[in-house]
Amino acid sequence: MIEVRCGDCGRLLARASFSRIEIKCPRCKTLNSLRAIEPPTQAPASANVEVNHGQANTSMDGR
Numbered sequence: 046m047i048e049v050r051c052g053d054c055g056r057l058l059a060r061a062s063f064s065r066i067e068i069k070c071p072r073c074k075t076l077n078s079l080r081a082i083e084p085p086t087q088a089p090a091s092a093n094v095e096v097n098h099g100q101a102n103t104s105m106d107g108r
């Protein structure tokens with residue numbers, strides 16, 4: 046998420062995840078229109094995944 050701050054007075058307006066946003070500052074009435082420039086933070090699908098192994102032997106007796 047991105048912190049949206051007023052370009053004029055620097056007041057924190059919102060924390061949001063967006064591609065485009067227009068938000069009006071309640072303090073100085075400046076209309077801020079922003080575009081998100083952050084790259085997506087999601088890991089690619091081929092990321093390392095912890096695999097649980099070695100639990101094939103169940104200690105429960107079926108009988």
Ligand SMILES: [Zn+2]
Nearest residue numbers: 051054070073
């Ligand atoms: Zn402002």
